[in-house]
Amino acid sequence: MNLLIKGITIADPNSPFNSKKCDVRVEQGKITAIGNGLSESDKGEVVDGAGLVLSPxxxxxxxxxxxxxxxxxxxxxxxxxxxxxxxxxxxxxxxxxxxxxxxxxxxxxxxxxxxxxxxxxxxxxxxxxxxxxxxxxxxxxxxxxxxxxxxxxxxxxxxxxxxxxxxxxxxxxxxxxxxxxxxxxxxxxxxxxxxxxxxxxxxxxxxxxxxxxxxxxxxxxxxxxxxxxxxxxxxxxxxxxxxxxxxxxxxxxxxxxxxxxxxxxxxxxxxxxxxxxxxxxxxxxxxxxxxxxxxxxxxxxxxxxxxxxxxxxxxxxxxxxxxxxxxxxxxxxxxxxxxxxxxxxxxxxxxxxxxxxxGLEVPVIEEGAVANFTVYDPSEKWEYNRASNYSKSANTPLLNKTLTGKVRLVYNNKQLQAYG
Missing domain, CATH: 3.20.20.140 (Metal-dependent hydrolases)
Structure with a gap:
């Protein structure tokens, strides 16, 4: 799935774009471009990355x-x-x-x-x-x-x-x-x-x-x-x-x-x-x-x-x-x-x-790399409850608590999963 993330902060010590705020384009499972002012396309999803972090x-x-x-x-x-x-x-x-x-x-x-x-x-x-x-x-x-x-x-x-x-x-x-x-x-x-x-x-x-x-x-x-x-x-x-x-x-x-x-x-x-x-x-x-x-x-x-x-x-x-x-x-x-x-x-x-x-291949946020990354909001508050719990079990002391730090999307194997 094609994707463009605008203005996101990259956190990857192995990346030449580490700690920089950039646009990141993904096409057919690969990161094809990283930079500023990347143009939007009518093919694929566009995500506003303001305040978000992109990590392997x-x-x-x-x-x-x-x-x-x-x-x-x-x-x-x-x-x-x-x-x-x-x-x-x-x-x-x-x-x-x-x-x-x-x-x-x-x-x-x-x-x-x-x-x-x-x-x-x-x-x-x-x-x-x-x-x-x-x-x-x-x-x-x-x-x-x-x-x-x-x-x-x-x-x-x-x-x-x-x-x-x-x-x-x-x-x-x-x-x-x-x-x-x-x-x-x-x-x-x-x-x-x-x-x-x-x-x-x-x-x-x-x-x-x-x-x-x-x-x-x-x-x-x-x-x-x-x-x-x-x-x-x-x-x-x-x-x-x-x-x-x-x-x-x-x-x-x-x-x-x-x-x-x-x-x-x-x-x-x-x-x-x-x-x-x-x-x-x-x-x-x-x-x-x-x-x-x-x-x-x-x-x-x-x-x-x-x-x-x-x-x-x-x-x-x-x-x-x-x-x-x-x-x-x-x-x-x-x-x-x-x-x-x-x-x-x-x-x-x-x-x-x-x-x-x-001994596994480590994903890197760079142009030409296979896309395998996580996008999260480090300051977003959310309630962890039975509705937001995806596990079959519920044995955690954090259930029904408000937590800070929410995953917004993950991308791997040419697949995207986004969360509101």
């Missing part, structure tokens, strides 16, 4: 869909609808489905179900069969079939020897392991962050030590094998410090943080609202300060949604038995703006670096 299309490294097997939570259509509304033109979807994505058959299923859409959906294959952490899954076959990376999702790879063998194996074909950091023996059945809040609420606390010990193990293994490892959803100041030092020491390590861990603190649990129950748990304001510092100095490579849809019966229950996770694809941008990230940082952490980590 967002890409999420950490998204659960539920298809196959848990379609009552989310299917590929509803997930990609929510993704588009959140500005995402690409998703890496985790293997925690039924059956688990642990062979090329499941990888091919997801690719076939999602093909032809605006949103690129890339399966992440399981590291272990059935996510049990005992037997390696069909890693190389899945890679050949199109798996973008490998992860056991929110399941911890607890066995040190198994993790060591997995790193060795994927190194042979330049694969990437994305691991959730938690020492299970220390975490136990903890519900929330270990602090004065956990004592006040009378719940067993999950210490930062559980996350940091696990990261330390993976740093040692990555160093020993000279193999890359990606740590998913870090949440503590100690984790930031460990990864910062490891990068300085030359370890092939990367990491991401969930958007809600940059805004929400453990004090929000005082009312036992299960919609704030996430894992890793919400931490202290001092941790948020450290995470923001890690984003700015490059320690933290990317921001993720950690989208975890659940049916109502798994969340509208007592806090201690409620499932972990929130839906988040549509709220990442507002949370990042609330946290204080600027347009350049958002483009880097939400569009460019996630693709770099997976």
């Amino acid at each position: 299309g967002f890409f999420d490294l950490n998204c659960s869909i539920g298809d196959p097997g848990y379609e009552t939570r989310e299917d590929i259509k509803t997930a990609t609808d929510a993704a588009k509304a959140g500005g995402f033109t690409g998703l890496a979807v985790l293997p925690n489905t039924r059956p688990v994505v642990h062979s090329k058959g499941e990888v091919e299923y997801i690719l076939n179900r999602a093909k032809g859409g605006l949103v690129d959906v890339l399966p992440v294959g399981a590291v272990s069969r059935d996510l049990e952490g005992k037997e390696l899954a069909e890693l190389y076959d899945m890679r050949l079939a199109g798996a973008a990376a490998f992860s056991d999702g929110d399941k911890v790879i607890a066995d040190d020897g198994f993790m060591s063998r997995a790193l060795q194996y994927v190194k042979g074909f330049d694969g990437l392991l994305m691991v959730y950091p938690e020492s299970k023996s220390i975490a136990g059945k903890s519900q929330i962050n270990e602090s004065g809040t956990s004592v006040l609420l009378g719940m067993k606390g999950l210490p930062a030590l559980a996350e940091e010990m696990h990261i330390s193990r993976d740093i040692f293994l990555a160093t020993y094998h000279d193999a890359p490892v990606h740590i998913s959803t870090i949440s503590t100041s100690g984790s930031v410090a460990l990864i910062k030092k490891a990068k300085k020491d030359g370890v092939k390590i990367s990491c991401d943080v969930a958007a809600h861990h940059l805004v929400f603190t453990e004090e929000l649990l005082n009312d036992f609202d299960s919609n704030y129950k996430v894992k890793p748990p919400l931490r202290a304001s001092s941790d948020i300060k450290a995470l923001m510092g890690g984003l700015k100095d490059g320690t933290i490579d990317a921001v993720v949604s950690q989208h975890r849809p659940h049916e109502i019966e798994f969340k509208d229950v007592e806090f201690e038995i409620a499932a972990y996770g929130i839906i988040a694809l549509q709220t990442v941008l507002p949370l990042l703006l609330q946290a204080g990230l600027d347009a350049q940082q958002i483009a880097e952490k939400l569009a460019i670096n996630p693709r770099k980590l997976l």
